[in-house]
Amino acid sequence: MGETTTHYFCFDGDKVGEKVQLHLMSEDLDGAILFSNRFDAVMNKITEIMEEMSAKCLFRGGDSLIFRGYNDIPDDMIPYKFEDVSFSVGIGTSLQLAALGLFKAKASGRCRIGRIFR
Numbered sequence: 001m002g003e004t005t006t007h008y009f010c011f012d013g014d015k016v017g018e019k020v021q022l023h024l025m026s027e028d029l030d031g032a033i034l035f036s037n038r039f040d041a042v043m044n045k046i047t048e049i050m051e052e053m054s055a056k057c058l059f060r061g062g063d064s065l066i067f068r069g070y071n072d073i074p075d076d077m078i079p080y081k082f083e084d085v086s087f088s089v090g091i092g093t094s095l096q097l098a099a100l101g102l103f104k105a106k107a108s109g110r111c112r113i114g115r116i117f118r
Contacts, residue, residue: 004070008098009055010090011046011080013039013063014110035084039063042085049079066095075113086111093117 016039023032046065047057055069072091080087088110090102097116104114 005072005093007055007069007072008090008092008095009050009065009067009069009073009078010095010098010102011065011067011087012089012102012106014086014088016063016085039085042082045082046079046087053077066098078113080113081111089113091115 019035020032023029023035043060043063043065047060050065050067050069050073051057053069053073054071055067055073057065058068059066078089078091080089088102088105089112090098090100090105091113092098092101092115097118101114101116104116105112106114108114
């Protein structure tokens, strides 16, 4: 039987706060609610897709998700781009490395995947 390696996947929404603030500053409560509902549906979809690939959701709060899996997942299978919402994703073999990968993805321009392994 092959050796398994723990992988952590840290998702963070790109410019989510700015999108909400724009609605609020425009007195567009309906738009803010619509965006919130859409964003919640996207978070649910990410969770569903990641769990189908045997990754367990460890944390969900605000515009962030953290998963743990025992297999690597190729970039083209990571759900991070949607119509009006994108995520930066950090992947690593520890939470610290996944957080560094997320920092790398954000610093590289957002809507990216940063992988850091040691």
